[in-house]
Amino acid sequence: MYDIVIIGAGVTGCAVARYLSRYQASVCVVEKEEDVCCGTSKANSAIVHGGFDAAHGTLMAKMNVMGNLMFPALAEELDFEFQPNGSLVVCMNQEDMPKLQALYENGVKNGVKGLEIIDQARLREMEPNISPDAVAALWAPTGGIVCPFGLTIALAENAYTNGVEFRFNTEVKALTPREDGWIIQTNHGAIDAKCVVNAAGLYADVFHNQVSQKKIHITPRRGDYCLLDRTTGGFVKHTIFQLPGKLGKGVLVSPTVHGNTIVGPTAIDIEDKDGINTTAAGLNELIEKAGTTVSGLPIRQVITSFAGLRAHEAAHEFIIGEVPEAPGFFDCAGIESPGLSSAPAIGLTVADMLRDKLGLAENPNYDGKRKGILDPKKLSKEELTALIREEPAYGRIICRCESVSEGEILDAIRRPLGAKSLDGVKRRTRAGMGRCQSGFCSPRTMEILARELHVDQSEITKMGGNSKLIVGTVKERL
Numbered sequence: 001m002y003d004i005v006i007i008g009a010g011v012t013g014c015a016v017a018r019y020l021s022r023y024q025a026s027v028c029v030v031e032k033e034e035d036v037c038c039g040t041s042k043a044n045s046a047i048v049h050g051g052f053d054a055a056h057g058t059l060m061a062k063m064n065v066m067g068n069l070m071f072p073a074l075a076e077e078l079d080f081e082f083q084p085n086g087s088l089v090v091c092m093n094q095e096d097m098p099k100l101q102a103l104y105e106n107g108v109k110n111g112v113k114g115l116e117i118i119d120q121a122r123l124r125e126m127e128p129n130i131s132p133d134a135v136a137a138l139w140a141p142t143g144g145i146v147c148p149f150g151l152t153i154a155l156a157e158n159a160y161t162n163g164v165e166f167r168f169n170t171e172v173k174a175l176t177p178r179e180d181g182w183i184i185q186t187n188h189g190a191i192d193a194k195c196v197v198n199a200a201g202l203y204a205d206v207f208h209n210q211v212s213q214k215k216i217h218i219t220p221r222r223g224d225y226c227l228l229d230r231t232t233g234g235f236v237k238h239t240i241f242q243l244p245g246k247l248g249k250g251v252l253v254s255p256t257v258h259g260n261t262i263v264g265p266t267a268i269d270i271e272d273k274d275g276i277n278t279t280a281a282g283l284n285e286l287i288e289k290a291g292t293t294v295s296g297l298p299i300r301q302v303i304t305s306f307a308g309l310r311a312h313e314a315a316h317e318f319i320i321g322e323v324p325e326a327p328g329f330f331d332c333a334g335i336e337s338p339g340l341s342s343a344p345a346i347g348l349t350v351a352d353m354l355r356d357k358l359g360l361a362e363n364p365n366y367d368g369k370r371k372g373i374l375d376p377k378k379l380s381k382e383e384l385t386a387l388i389r390e391e392p393a394y395g396r397i398i399c400r401c402e403s404v405s406e407g408e409i410l411d412a413i414r415r416p417l418g419a420k421s422l423d424g425v426k427r428r429t430r431a432g433m434g435r436c437q438s439g440f441c442s443p444r445t446m447e448i449l450a451r452e453l454h455v456d457q458s459e460i461t462k463m464g465g466n467s468k469l470i471v472g473t474v475k476e477r478l
Contacts, residue, residue: 002026002165004354005184005193007172007207009033010041011148011340012332013199014155015347021162022351022368023360028193029156029164030186032171034464035424036417037152040201041340042427043225043276043308045265046148046256049338050087050140052107052115053244059318061110063342063349068112068142070344078154079372080147081257087143087239088118088127090293091136099243104138114141127236129294143239147257148340149427150372155347157416158370162363166417169464172200175210181328195328195354202273202311204333208319211326216319216333220273221310223265224282229301229435233259235294242293251289253297258430263290263297265308278307303435310336320346321353330354373411373428377403398448399441401434409445413452420453422446423463442469 004020006013009031020027033039051065075082091100100117107115116139123130123137160166167188176183181194198207205218228235233255242250254262266282283305291297313319313334323329330350335342354360376384376394387407388395394407412419412428419425422432425445432438432445446469450457458470 017159019351048144067345080150225264
């Protein structure tokens with residue numbers, strides 16, 4: 001029997017796992033997909049929100065501000081990309097200035113540091129491409145940008161190296177209480193645990209409602225995005241928001257930590273918890289809305305579009321903690337935006353709840369540091385030459401668009417919880433994320449995966465499951 005089983009290997013589940021690894025406990029993360037960061041966590045705005053938007057007094061506000069403050073040190077400890085570039089909420093007319101003032105006051109109440117309302121002149125100085133119609137903005141210097149893949153993978157790897165077990169391709173079917181804990185029924189048999197953490201994202205309501213009389217409902221809220229080429233890097237320097245509406249913070253325009261520009265999201269409520277298809281209407285909507293806050297948006301430089309789903313709970317509030325009528329069952333439900341920003345705080349908070357519940361002692365062997373994949377592009381010419389002399393694989397470029405070497409791909413496959421698919425390699429190295437969107441590097445990456453995993457290339461998938469890329473040979477088709 002495990003002490004704790006965590007359902008879901010998204011950013012919240014992996015954050016809980018990482019902070020639980022500080023204690024002496026048997027912990028297992030079960031994930032229905034083939035890797036971490038395959039659900040809600042993989043497709044979002046990649047923003048670390050300052051915390052000015054969430055209603056004062058809510059868990060959302062508390063976790064957002066707490067999580068935001070944790071990011072600089074966490075990025076240093078776990079070696080993932082994070083940039084405190086600051087954010088701007090743009091007011092487009094004088095009539096809306098009271099709304100901007102209210103947002104400022106809410107942020108101050110929440111404890112967000114450094115908030116200012118800036119005038120048009122300073123706004124244009126900070127962002128030359130801002131719309132000439134903009135009259136003012138809320139400046140939040142504590143806002144930032146992050147790589148969602150990098151953050152989630154870093155949390156998971158650190159948890160794993162500190163003793164947390166991960167079971168992939170393991171789908172939870174049902175939960176049954178027992179005298180000393182829970183029976184978790186999966187597609188690979190039953191797992192026993194003293195406590196369960198429900199970090200199942202869009203499916204968190206399914207598990208909550210199995211054990212609680214107080215039902216919750218999570219609606220998938222689809223957000224369409226456009227990602228622009230690196231040639232647009234510098235078009236904006238800060239994350240530019242529109243004044244929030246009833247469905248969220250509107251369409252943003254922001255740099256990414258890798259030098260691209262991201263535009264989105266829309267906010268469209270759907271029924272399908274797996275409905276991540278983009279629509280022409282959704283993409284046209286976000287392009288039109290983005291054009292109201294910036295001028296000359298280089299939308300022709302789009303290299304891909306995608307959609308993500310937010311786990312919107314009807315009360316629009318995080319649901320965190322032990323369910324009263326289900327002892328040992330802990331919810332992390334309704335974790336929509338600002339969920340990514342809040343993940344470290346949620347992880348720490350829930351881990352401490354479980355520590356107190358089970359009386360866990362500290363793990364004397366805990367190591368909170370992790371080293372990410374080496375990026376040769378950050379080395380000096382002399383350092384790179386020495387690296388290639390020692391490891392020639394770093395001199396063989398596989399992905400030309402992103403300048404990703406074979407050495408980086410090998411590291412991605414061989415490291416803790418290593419990549420097993422094309423998307424697994426992509427999330428860890430960016431091979432396939434450039435202008436050609438893996439059009440040229442996929443075959444070579446597949447060769448490396450097959451060699452390292454000791455399988456035939458026909459067994460390599462895009463993202464696990466039935467997503468095989470080779471479905472037969474030419475001779476078989478003739």
